[in-house]
Structure formats: C-alpha cells, structure tokens
Amino acid sequence: MTVSRPRPRRPQRATGAPVWLFDLDNTLHAASRAIFPAINQAMTQYIIDALGVSRDVANHLRTSYTQRYGAALLGLTRHHRVDPHDFLKVVHTFPDLPGMVYAERGLARMLRALPGRKIVLTNAPEAYARAVLAELGIERIFERVIAIEHMRTRRRWRAKPDRAMLRETLRRAGAALSDAILIEDTHGHLKRYRQLGIQTVWITGHLPTRAPALRLSGRGRPHYVDHRIRSLKSLQTGLQSGRLRQTG
Numbered sequence: 336m337t338v339s340r341p342r343p344r345r346p347q348r349a350t351g352a353p354v355w356l357f358d359l360d361n362t363l364h365a366a367s368r369a370i371f372p373a374i375n376q377a378m379t380q381y382i383i384d385a386l387g388v389s390r391d392v393a394n395h396l397r398t399s400y401t402q403r404y405g406a407a408l409l410g411l412t413r414h415h416r417v418d419p420h421d422f423l424k425v426v427h428t429f430p431d432l433p434g435m436v437y438a439e440r441g442l443a444r445m446l447r448a449l450p451g452r453k454i455v456l457t458n459a460p461e462a463y464a465r466a467v468l469a470e471l472g473i474e475r476i477f478e479r480v481i482a483i484e485h486m487r488t489r490r491r492w493r494a495k496p497d498r499a500m501l502r503e504t505l506r507r508a509g510a511a512l513s514d515a516i517l518i519e520d521t522h523g524h525l526k527r528y529r530q531l532g533i534q535t536v537w538i539t540g541h542l543p544t545r546a547p548a549l550r551l552s553g554r555g556r557p558h559y560v561d562h563r564i565r566s567l568k569s570l571q572t573g574l575q576s577g578r579l580r581q582t583g
C-alpha cells in the first residue's frame with residue numbers, strides 16, 4: 336500500500352510582474368479626515384461598554400493594542416472576552432459613509448494604469464473595506480480584498496504586520512514575495528515586511544499633519560522604504576524611474 340504524503344509547499348516562482356498590495360485606510364483614501372475619528376470614538380465606546388472601564392482606560396487600551404498587535408481587535412480577543420465579529424461590525428458601520436470618504440482625484444484611472452496584479456490588504460473588516468472601495472468606484476480594479484477575517488488561523492486572529500500571515504496570504508494568491516510591492520501609510524508594517532524581501536512604498540499624503548518622527552537616511556526616507564510618495568500618482572513614476580523594480 337502506498338501512503339500519499341502531502342507535498343511540501345514550495346515558494347511561488349517570481350514572474351517579474353508586480354503584485355501590488357494596497358493598504359486601504361490612509362492609502363487608497365483619506366481616512367484621517369472623517370472615518371478614523373468616528374472609528375476611534377466607536378471603539379472607545381465599545382470598550383467602555385464591554386469591559387466596564389473608564390474612557391481614559393478604554394482609549395489607552397485601544398491605542399496600545401493597535402500599536403502592539405497592528406489592530407485593537409487582536410488585543411481585545413487575546414486579553415478580554417470580546418465578541419470579535421460584533422466588535423468589528425459595530426465600530427465600522429456608518430450610515431453616512433458616502434459623506435465620509437475622501438480620495439485623490441483620478442484615483443481609478445491611476446490604479447487602472449498600473450501594470451500588474453492588484454490586491455487590497457487591510458486590517459479592517461471585509462464589509463467596511465468593500466463599502467469604501469465601492470464608494471471610491473474602484474472595487475472591480477482589485478482581484479481580491481484580503482480583510483482581517485481572512486488573516487485568521489483556526490486558533491487566533493492575525494493582522495498586519497504578522498509575517499507568517501503575509502507569507503500565507505501570498506502563497507494563497509499564488510504570488511512570490513519578490514514580486515510583491517506593499518503600499519502603506521503605517522511605517523511599522525513596511526519595516527517589518529521589508530525584511531521578507533518585498534518592496535515597500537510609504538505613502539504620506541493622507542497622514543495627519545503630525546507625521547511620525549523617523550530616522551531618515553540621506554535619501555529622505557527610512558532604510559526600509561524603497562519609495563516614498565505623497566500621492567498614488569507617483570507609483571507610475573517610481574516604476575519608470577527604476578526606484579521600483581519591474582522586470583516583467
């Protein structure tokens with residue numbers, strides 16, 4: 336009798352064509368203008384109600400868990416008894432979403448003009464991500480939307496910047512790490528993922544005025560940022576100038 340063994344997972348072969356991984360909030364739209372203040376307020380209120388703590392403690396838990404785990408949800412599920420699906424739904428539901436979404440002019444045209452595969456990779460829940468993309472009129476440009484519900488293993492919730500999660504996500508998408516280009520406003524995610532060998536783009540145009548103080552190299556960007564841009568328009572320039580590799 337022959338026993339079939341599972342074949343070892345091989346790393347995906349690089350094709351040389353870019354696989355763009357777009358963050359959502361403060362990358363594809365200006366979340367800090369209206370949506371983030373509303374989400375932060377809703378999260379704090381949820382934590383107050385669920386855990387019976389003061390507003391100060393709730394704010395502290397929200398910000399410290401976001402910093403430590405990449406998403407407040409992960410801290411709330413690891414250290415408290417919070418219903419993750421209820422939390423995600425309550426804090427990301429906005430009846431007036433259309434009036435809260437701000438984006439760059441010509442966004443759809445810019446994205447369509449970029450060569451290669453396009454994927455959304457966000458620590459937000461899927462329903463919210465798809466609602467924002469629909470509002471922006473760009474949902475169909477992306478071959479898939481990888482939201483926080485898709486980053487889970489059977490045992491735990493995961494989020495950016497978890498490295499095993501990114502490897503697994505790219506394996507499922509049939510994409511090689513060396514073809515991936517991550518576009519993000521959160522420099523901590525870029526820093527952690529650059530070590531995997533992917534290319535990194537730091538977009539700063541939607542950040543609130545108090546941009547983080549970072550140690551910049553002589554090139555005006557941290558060493559783990561391949562290309563620093565204010566607007567998504569500059570992605571095309573990055574490819575043409577060779578600051579972003581494209582071998583396909």
Ligand SMILES: [Mg+2]
Pocket residue numbers: 358359360361362519520521
């Ligand atoms: Mg972001």
